[in-house]
Amino acid sequence: CSKVQEAGEYNTKMHPMWQGPLVVPGGDRQSPIDIVVRKSVFDSELKPLLTNYDPRTCQQIWNNGYSFLVEYDDTADKSTLEGGPLQDKFRLCQFHFHWGESNAWGSEHTLDRRLFPAELHLVHWNSNKYSLFEEAVMEENGLAVIGVFLKVGKRHEGLQKLVDALPAIRHKGSVVEFTKFDPACLLPTNTDDYWTYHGSLTTPPLTESVTWIVMKQHIEVSHDQLAVFRSLLFTSAEEEIQRSMVNNFRVQQPLCGRTVRSSFS
Ligand SMILES: NS(=O)(=O)/N=C1/NCCO1
Numbered sequence: 475c476s477k478v479q480e481a482g483e484y485n486t487k488m489h490p491m492w493q494g495p496l497v498v499p500g501g502d503r504q505s506p507i508d509i510v511v512r513k514s515v516f517d518s519e520l521k522p523l524l525t526n527y528d529p530r531t532c533q534q535i536w537n538n539g540y541s542f543l544v545e546y547d548d549t550a551d552k553s554t555l556e557g558g559p560l561q562d563k564f565r566l567c568q569f570h571f572h573w574g575e576s577n578a579w580g581s582e583h584t585l586d587r588r589l590f591p592a593e594l595h596l597v598h599w600n601s602n603k604y605s606l607f608e609e610a611v612m613e614e615n616g617l618a619v620i621g622v623f624l625k626v627g628k629r630h631e632g633l634q635k636l637v638d639a640l641p642a643i644r645h646k647g648s649v650v651e652f653t654k655f656d657p658a659c660l661l662p663t664n665t666d667d668y669w670t671y672h673g674s675l676t677t678p679p680l681t682e683s684v685t686w687i688v689m690k691q692h693i694e695v696s697h698d699q700l701a702v703f704r705s706l707l708f709t710s711a712e713e714e715i716q717r718s719m720v721n722n723f724r725v726q727q728p729l730c731g732r733t734v735r736s737s738f739s
């Protein structure tokens with residue numbers, strides 16, 4: 475597959491965040507991808523996901539100029555993920571979202587080309603093998619990211635605490651304390667059914683170190699909750715031109731012969 479990955483529409487003058495075409499290591503297992511459901515292969519060896527998140531490890535929420543991140547204390551095995559396709563224990567370090575300017579698009583992964591209005595990513599790193607996220611991010615089996623699709627429907631009560639914090643971090647670089655948030659409330663009721671494949675981060679450093687676990691069941695959030703996501707800004711308070719934080723997703727990448735496995739038949 476090509477060694478040079480375009481960063482898509484935000485690789486334009488409007489979004490100078492990634493100058494020029496991106497050269498990524500390897501480049502044959504990049505993310506996101508379109509999951510062609512009927513081409514995914516059922517693997518009976520895939521186990522149920524086992525999440526054990528401690529809300530007391532929730533620390534802060536901040537605007538990094540591309541999304542908003544809820545960060546967790548990952549200095550010990552307190553909020554962990556194991557099972558599923560994973561051989562090791564992985565530590566939660568942060569979660570964030572990707573969304574569109576309209577409800578018609580916004581997700582990074584797609585199911586048979588179907589776009590969702592937004593996608594949640596829970597980012598974990600392999601604490602059996604590495605001692606820091608920064609170390610694991612460079613390694614083949616370093617990271618595990620759970621992807622959950624969002625649909626517009628009823629209000630998500632658990633999400634509201636997070637939505638209420640967003641006006642305080644409107645601008646790039648702003649951070650506020652955010653505690654006692656249990657990310658398990660953002661998972662769908664059924665976490666046994668998922669697709670999994672080997673891919674990359676979809677934002678810098680784009681390293682091919684991710685075991686992706688994309689949930690089959692989506693969660694629902696209200697139109698108004700999603701509208702608050704769109705009230706965030708890519709730009710810092712000092713910048714003259716304020717730009718709404720929308721369409722913060724990467725374009726889909728070539729599958730390059732990879733197999734997507736499913737935990738369900
Ligand atoms: N969208 S993503 O693949 O989760 N990207 C990242 N980058 C740093 C942590 O997660």
Ligand SMILES: [Zn+2]
Nearest residue numbers: 570572595676
């Ligand atoms: Zn992401």
